[in-house]
Amino acid sequence: MAHTPVLVKEAIEGLSIKSGDTVLDATVNEGGHSSLIAQYLDEKGTIIGIDEDTDALVEARRNLGASRCTIILAHDNFRNLDRVLEKHGIQTVDKALFDIGLSSRQLDESKRGFSFQKDEPLLMTFCPDLETCAFTAREIVNTWTEQSITDVIYGYGGERFAKRIAREIVKERKIKPIERTGNLVAIIERSVPHGYRFGKIHPATKTFQALRIAVNDEFSALTEGIGKALERLNKGGRIAIISFHSGEDRIVKNFFRESAKTGLCVIITKKPIVPSDEEKRRNPRSRSAHLRIAEKL
Numbered sequence: 001m002a003h004t005p006v007l008v009k010e011a012i013e014g015l016s017i018k019s020g021d022t023v024l025d026a027t028v029n030e031g032g033h034s035s036l037i038a039q040y041l042d043e044k045g046t047i048i049g050i051d052e053d054t055d056a057l058v059e060a061r062r063n064l065g066a067s068r069c070t071i072i073l074a075h076d077n078f079r080n081l082d083r084v085l086e087k088h089g090i091q092t093v094d095k096a097l098f099d100i101g102l103s104s105r106q107l108d109e110s111k112r113g114f115s116f117q118k119d120e121p122l123l124m125t126f127c128p129d130l131e132t133c134a135f136t137a138r139e140i141v142n143t144w145t146e147q148s149i150t151d152v153i154y155g156y157g158g159e160r161f162a163k164r165i166a167r168e169i170v171k172e173r174k175i176k177p178i179e180r181t182g183n184l185v186a187i188i189e190r191s192v193p194h195g196y197r198f199g200k201i202h203p204a205t206k207t208f209q210a211l212r213i214a215v216n217d218e219f220s221a222l223t224e225g226i227g228k229a230l231e232r233l234n235k236g237g238r239i240a241i242i243s244f245h246s247g248e249d250r251i252v253k254n255f256f257r258e259s260a261k262t263g264l265c266v267i268i269t270k271k272p273i274v275p276s277d278e279e280k281r282r283n284p285r286s287r288s289a290h291l292r293i294a295e296k297l
């Protein structure tokens, strides 16, 4: 399924896009937000889009092809955005957008094991060459200690049955390696109390989220990415960050707060902006989105 961009109007208005702006879209994906931002830009404007998913960038190139502004697309992790900007001769930007997490297509079609609803290899990485991928979810569940697995599932996923799930993972892998998402889902389902299996969210939701965060070192990448983006923003420039996980939102909130204390920026959104009921109805995947915006001083 193609990705439906979330909080579009709120992010674009909050960024206060001007026609000649240089806009960094740190998570361009297939260009959902960027194609709408491009409508505000003229020939003097530039969008520089980064993503670590090469397939998404191919689509972005197609979707942004008819834009009036300059489009630059780069395959990289946004934690390296300084390197990307330098490579393209861009010193500073006027606006920066991060819309973190995964797109609908990545969850549904990437075959990389991001979804507990598909039976796929247990990878959870965008590393393009799987032969050289140093690190996957398969490695965590098959080689890490029970305590480390508990720490990841609890620390990144907030899963209250982390200990039980980790214990069952270690028990199972002694019989045979855990290779596929389907195996992991079955292990989780039999580790948790019966009632939890029929709760509001699928019992594998938090474990999968936690493993993905660990594999991709997502919290550190986000911290580095925000820091570098704030550094590269022009005075009066704005940064907007959409997150889908309370741990990520906390990182953004604290980073903005600390930066405001040192006089680097002013916080525009005292409270995060969340999707309207109408947006949540139209696009249920938007329901956990939180948007925070800051302006560089």
Ligand SMILES: C[S@@+](CC[C@H](N)C(=O)[O-])C[C@H]1O[C@@H](n2cnc3c(N)ncnc32)[C@H](O)[C@@H]1O
Pocket: 003, 004, 005, 006, 026, 027, 028, 029, 030, 031, 032, 033, 034, 050, 051, 052, 053, 056, 076, 077, 078, 079, 099, 100, 101, 102, 103, 126, 221, 222
């Ligand atoms: C929710 S999607 C963005 C959707 C996009 N804003 C749109 O509306 O079409 C998140 C994107 O961020 C990318 N991503 C996540 N973490 C990243 C990172 N550290 N560096 C670069 N891209 C990242 C994912 O590959 C994915 O394409």
